[in-house]
Amino acid sequence: MRRRQGLGFWLALGWIGLILLAALLADLLPFARYDETLAGPPQSGPSAAHPFGTDGLGRDVLSRVVYGARVSLGVGIGAVLLGLGIGAPLGILAGYRRKAADAVIMAVNDVAQAFPALVFALAVVAFAGANLRNVLIVLGVLGVPSWVRLIRGATLTFAEREFVLAARVLGTRDRRILWREIVPNVAVPAASYAFIGMAVVVVAEGSLAFLGLSVQAPTPTWGGLINEGRTLMETAPHVVLAPSIAMFLTVLSFNLVGDRLRSLTDVRESGLEPVRQAAPALPATTHPVRDVLLQVEDLRTHFVTPRGLVKAVDGVSFTLERGRTLAIVGESGSGKSMLIRSILGLLPGTSVRGGNVYLAGDDLTSYTAAEMRSVLGPRLGTVFQDPMTALNPVRTIGTQVMEPLRVHMSLTRRQARAEAAKLLASVGIPDPVRILRRYPHQLSGGMRQRVTIAMALSCRPDVLFADEPTTALDVTIQDQVLRLLHRQREERDMAVVLVSHDLSVVARWADEVIVMYAGKVVERGPAAEVFARPRMPYTEALLQAAPRLTDPVHHRLRVIPGRPPDLVDLPEGCAFRARCAYADERCEREAPPLFEDGHDRRRYACWHPRTQAQDGTAAAPSSDVTDVAEGAESGGR
């Protein structure tokens, strides 16, 4: 995938190319030799004959800077290649082989890191002679420990990936695994380090030269030029500025290229991440307020991605009353999690929200950030999917559970602690006082999810939003957590919004269901009715695609061909039509509205709804034909 690297990257690469070329062709360039004294009047400023002026002995500064680049770049490139040549094989070996080889290499590396590198560079060069070869070797060797560490780290991250295991299962020999599976992946970060390494070496060589410990006069070096120019600072500042600027630009360019290359390391982007660009604003609206706890009207959430505008939530409406559970069902990318975040106002900065959310008649979408904060917690509670990431790893359970109590309910520390212990006990955590002093990593996943539920309940919210609360948990723990949520709803007379991809969970615990597809509601109604008699073909297919314990063994599941639509490039008409067995021309032209079915709460969006009497299984179209369809469109994007 080609990605824009930005102007800076190309400028930096251009500068490196330019200076490299100049250094190589220095002998052919039309200026005085670097050691020709009195090529012009001493200490003269920039002029046509001497663009960078002359130094104290009347030597051409430009010439000296260009010849100095030979040393700087030569040492920079040479030392990095040397360090890479020694360090990379050791790093790969340590990272891939592990065990003994790793232990030995890393122990040696530990010692090498404690070694005062610069002092040794100084000592070796001072004693063994200050020439290009010695400087290059010393700086190269001193870089080896870093190279070993970096390459080992990069190797480790890939050696643990399953594709390496897969290669070994195939019977691939180690040598081939290293070359084919590991090296190509390590190469990109290594190239990035190489450029940053060159920046480091150029500076180090400059430091040595500055101390008079690099290539000796008359050969000019940048560090040496700066050191010489220092004495003329007051009378001829250009003598010191010219090499300083050259050096600065070169180091900057190496750093910049290295930094940009590192961003290439991640090849796993979907192109659907929000970018820093606001989506077109949506018009402000109001709707008649109804006498319910939570009323969502025509809610929309749009954001801009590198590939285009995504309408993550596209006109969702529903109402919810106390003591009820509303489930939002859909596959990944259907917008169900985005809907929750949209209601709560927790969207990424650049996304744009339209429509209205009324909580007991108050329009939350008109609230300021500060007003919204007084609602989040006390009136709206939230539980997320992964209990491993839902708690702050560096704060105790007690601090985290007590925080909303202290912030929103202004309890004293002592009161908050007592209340937190009560809360933990109420969600079934044994020995709560002890748990308050623990850190999240000391608790199991199930216990952590109980803690996050306790936190969400702490300020007695009216509505609890639970986004896939049990997806990361084992099935026996899932049952416990769902029971807990249900019991709390009863005790506190709350409403619950449960987001889930698991139809059996929804069927068991929800009163009402919303089925989402590509950001839109495609069906909604009382859970029992929707599951017994789905009207929208997608709902029907989803129900038949999920395996059930009651199905016979080797039962062929309904296959929904193809895959969810590309949110950036939604088709005209019904978003599901490409995968739908009943689709016709009308579905291509016109998006179906939400039709009412019998009563106000039961709705579906389809031109060809399944009829009430229909036996779902019999009506399922033959799946054999459609199975390859996903492959056929595998060209995808």
Add this chain to the structure above:
Amino acid sequence: MIVLHRLIRLLVVLVVVTFLSFVLLNLLPGDPVTQILGLSATEEARAQLRQELGLDQPLLVRYLDWLGGLATGDFGTSYITRMPVGSELAERLPVTLELLVAAQVIALGLAIPVGVAAARRAGRALDQALTALSFALLSTPVFVLGVLLILVFAVTWQVVPATGWTPISLDLGWNLTSVILPAVTLGAGQLAVYARLLRTDLIATLQEDYITLARARGLSPRRILWRHALRPSAITLITAVGLNLGALIGGTVIIETLFGLPGVGRLIVDSIFSRDYLTVQGGVVLISVGYVVVNFTVDLVYAAVDPRIRRA
């Protein structure tokens, strides 16, 4: 138990480092005897001096001898100046330490607000400006920056002295004016490194679920940033500070040369030029001990910052 284990490991590292440096320094060409007596000295005079200095002993014996002395705090006596190396180092150390501490205070003191400000507005103009600025600082070698700062502040504006050192015991005010420019020069690069690290980690932390959930509990952005996000984002920063402090003890050489400060780095360079092995060796010990102690402290700080590490 774990602390003890680490201590033993560090001690081993120290012994290995000093031994290697001892061997390396002796392997390098150049001879202190020649340095002292000059090229014209007779062979007898050389042999006598060699014996006097203990240079006729095998390398290992000399190392063990030196190590034994070190255990009682004796760094040996310089072959060249005939002065105890220990007192020489002790005299220079405060200068280097003050420089280091001042540089780190400047670097960290600015890096934290800069990193936080950039991360909060990631991708916007302020962040881009700060990122560009830190990139530029990062790419300026200390001697280039030092020269420029001297040019501006000492030569052109003449607000601080270009070179020289006033000890803190003599006059605090003059001491501060003599340390400010070197400390800024040394700290600038660190500032850039720290600010970039903090920014990157903070941006990652701010995308964590527990931050979104903290927002979902109605906590203020300020509270979330300072109480929830900063500490988990500080791990890489602490590592960098540790590594830098260790590496910088030797890295002050340039600064001390440039600004004419009588510090340890300058002493080591001078000793290298005069082939003063034992003084160089003493400097190596000082730097290695510094590195080891700093890293040991960093490990302890880790545990304080991140409870997950306490178990391991």
Add this chain to the structure above:
Amino acid sequence: MAGSGSAHLRPRDEVLLRVEDLVVEFPAGRGRTVRAVSGVSFDLARGETLGIVGESGCGKSSAARALVQLPPPRSGSVRLDGLELTELRGEALRRTRRRLQMIFQDPISSLNPRRRVREIVGEGPRVWDLPGDRVDEVLEAVGLDPATAAVRRPHEFSGGQCQRISIARALILDPEVVICDEPVSALDVSVQAQILGLLEDLKDRYRLTLVFIAHDLAVVKNVSDRIMVMYLGKVCELAPSADLISRPAHPYTRALIASIPGGGLDLPPADQLISGEPPSPVSPPTGCRFRTRCPRAAARCAEEEPRIRRIGADHWLACHYPETPPAPA
């Protein structure tokens, strides 16, 4: 539960893969040991699908990796068609790899992001010096269009398509046994159904023997002939799929089924069948490993580990006090 024994193994000449008394352990730091798999035995007849089900930490994935000797088990025997794999090293072990392939859980992580699909799928034949002309055939067999798919890299595909590529990579070597380690748990329901259907098709077409590992009992039941339930490194129950679901005897199996919402079976609510959370595999309970969560546990369960015994035609159980008394053998 959570018992040992090998009474349930069939005669050697009737099975293709026979695993006996498998033990997998690995260090957990500070001199402690994770007892991931502790004395598990099972076998597979040719063309059969064995489902292994259990919650996280039950040792099902560790067992799968021990089958392919990556890494080899601490002790125990893995016989493929009579050949003892645990005794093989180096080249001799490598030679057997063709016969035993594996499909992993994470469809993205199991494909090298820097290689093209043709290289990934063609890697097997190249390693084995086989003609590479079957790449198109297997790509087609897994439902991908070779013309467009082969030149692309993994990140250009969806999770379900990546899993198809993984399957193609395993299939091209004509393996006898394919071990599927949670192959559908990272996929959406609609894609999951596609992959399950594909596996069933390929199993018939290439006469495969499958080990199908998953945490979702309904998924396992859908594809397996027999199901083995594991808990904390031990076998609880082993039976033909329909039998296991309709007549679960082990308290843990019963809890597992009851925990699935809308299982549609006549069991008490799950919270009456199981309590608490699984103990750490670093220090598993004595005797029956399930006893700490079992409502039926008695003193004997702490002292004596239940052996696997027969309670039905091909229904095997490791429990001292099962819900349904064992039928006369």
